[in-house]
Amino acid sequence: MSGPRGLLVLRAGALTTVQDRGRPGWAHLGVPRSGALDAGAHALANRLVGNPVDAATLETTLDGVALRALAPVTVAVTGAPCAVRASGRPVAWGEPVWLPGGAELEVGRAESGLRSYVAVRGGFGVPAVLGSRATDLLSGLGPPVLAAGTLLPVGPPGRDPARGADGAGAGAGAAGSAGAGAAGSELVLPLRLGPRADWFTAESIAGLWRSGYRVSALSNRIGLRTEAGPPLRRARGGELPSEGMVLGAVQVPPDGLPVVFLADHPVTGGYPVIGVIPEGPPLDATAQARPGTGVRFVRAGRN
Amino acid sequence: MRALVAGSEGLLLEVDSAAQVAALHAELLRRRAELGPVRDIVPAARTVLLDGVREPRALAERIALWEVPPLAGTEGPLITVPVRYDGPDLAEVALLWDVTEREVAGVVGSLVFRVAFCGFAPGFGYLTGLPERLHLPRRATPRAAVPAGSLALAGEYAGVYPRSSPGGWQLIGTTDAVLWDPERDPAALFAPGVRVRFEEAGT
CATH class of the missing domain: 3.30.1360.40 (Gyrase A; domain 2)
Incomplete structure (x- = not known):
């Protein structure tokens, strides 16, 4: 391959970041996990282009992104379903797409859901910080948010060529199941009570199962905020000394409205955690919930 | 437990x-x-x-079932961090401690702190080691921007801001030490378990 490899950002979109599987293992130094919010859609995009699942992809927010391939590349778009065009011509969403050098990739507005993922064969080769290329919007680690004119380098193809550009049978159907399961409909979140459920009255926990909330427009990569539901009431006074927070923790600030901690959440927090949403499809679904989407918590058993 | x-x-x-x-x-x-x-x-x-x-x-x-032994005071690496006692809250802290501004450096310098945990920002350590009589309230109004390298006190903790950020702690001094450098191993100067002594710069 000759000439510069890489993709030039033509239109950055509302909020597009480089993401991978984040920075696990550094929480004790105050470093958030970060990484793709919809981990399943991120992994699928990588598989479609023959990358290892920890290769860096782009995570868009609502209105997609436009890129120019400076050299031939294979890309795939998953997550929130959207129109995908290559130099103006419609191409498949959820399948590998080969782009000749100079072609423009237009990832359109999400038809449902919120975040689409763009993988390129070889992965986006921006410099890694603490082993990850993810942009962490809480701590500022990782590359800056995409801006028009940014040149995104592409890494060497991964060691999985057998599952390369033909997609190896993983097609749009699989992308749909991994990408947009809860989009548009009610978000049903299994909640396993603890570690601080005893800070709340039994009545208000009973009310949590009976009532619905809505996704607040203040939600971001740090947390999915809820509104328009009954506030959880504390069974005790006092302050909780700061303690470690896990991904998917449902923290309850003084206003009583649950906040689901997502990838860029702070590693410690001082409000009680009533319960935890498990990683995998339930937490991935939070990444695709638009503001205004209904939220219901259902009790998950202990194992 | x-x-x-x-x-x-x-x-x-x-x-x-x-x-x-x-x-x-x-x-x-x-x-x-x-x-x-x-x-x-x-x-x-x-x-x-x-x-x-x-x-x-x-x-x-x-x-x-574990028997957890108490920690010996000398356990953990000890680092010395030079500080200029030029913080905007130095007078306020001296008043609360009932010492002169000049004496704050000596009070702090006589203590050995320990990084209890990190949080707030990468490399921000919460340091214990202040005796209870030296515990301080947070400022009534947090600052929108605390300069990087500020040595700050609040409640039972001391800390140094690794980068400029909002903050409500009392600022008593400044250090040029690099608290956070992801290219360095370890990235955080103040990792949990590290013991810290603050020494007045230029003495």
Whole structure:
């Protein structure tokens, strides 16, 4: 391959970041996990282009992104379903797409859901910080948010060529199941009570199962905020000394409205955690919930 | 020690004091191999979180049998950090401590702190070691921007801001030490368990 490899950002979109599987293992130094919010859609995009699942992809927010391939590349778009065009011509969403050098990739507005993922064969080769290329919007680690004119380098193809550009049978159907399961409909979140459920009255926990909330427009990569539901009431006074927070923790600030901690959440927090949403499809679904989407918590058993 | 499950792979161990957290954290690091897979060990004010573990309940039962020895005061690496005592809250702190501004450096310099835990920002350590009579309230109005390198006090803690950020702690001085550098190993100068002495710069 000759000439510069890489993709030039033509239109950055509302909020597009480089993401991978984040920075696990550094929480004790105050470093958030970060990484793709919809981990399943991120992994699928990588598989479609023959990358290892920890290769860096782009995570868009609502209105997609436009890129120019400076050299031939294979890309795939998953997550929130959207129109995908290559130099103006419609191409498949959820399948590998080969782009000749100079072609423009237009990832359109999400038809449902919120975040689409763009993988390129070889992965986006921006410099890694603490082993990850993810942009962490809480701590500022990782590359800056995409801006028009940014040149995104592409890494060497991964060691999985057998599952390369033909997609190896993983097609749009699989992308749909991994990408947009809860989009548009009610978000049903299994909640396993603890570690601080005893800070709340039994009545208000009973009310949590009976009532619905809505996704607040203040939600971001740090947390999915809820509104328009009954506030959880504390069974005790006092302050909780700061303690470690896990991904998917449902923290309850003084206003009583649950906040689901997502990838860029702070590693410690001082409000009680009533319960935890498990990683995998339930937490991935939070990444695709638009503001205004209904939220219901259902009790998950202990194992 | 109380053990609280946090999701399917998190275990929150709760004790009664910062000293017990330090002892438990040190023991968990010493016996890490016995824990099985664990992604993060996160000490905090009264807890240590084990995240990314298998079967947290069974693990809690095993750890409950541990004899956790108290931490010796000399355990952990000791670093010396030069400080210029030029903070905007120096006079206020001197007043609250009933010393002169000049004497604040001596009071702080006579103490050995320990990084109890990190949080707030990468490389921001919460340092214990202030005797209770020196505990300070936060400022009534937080500052929108605290300069990087500010030595600050609040409640039972001391800390140094690794980068400019909003903050409500009392600022007593400044250091040129690099608190956070992801290219360095370790990235955080103040990692949990590190002991810290603040020395007046230029003395």
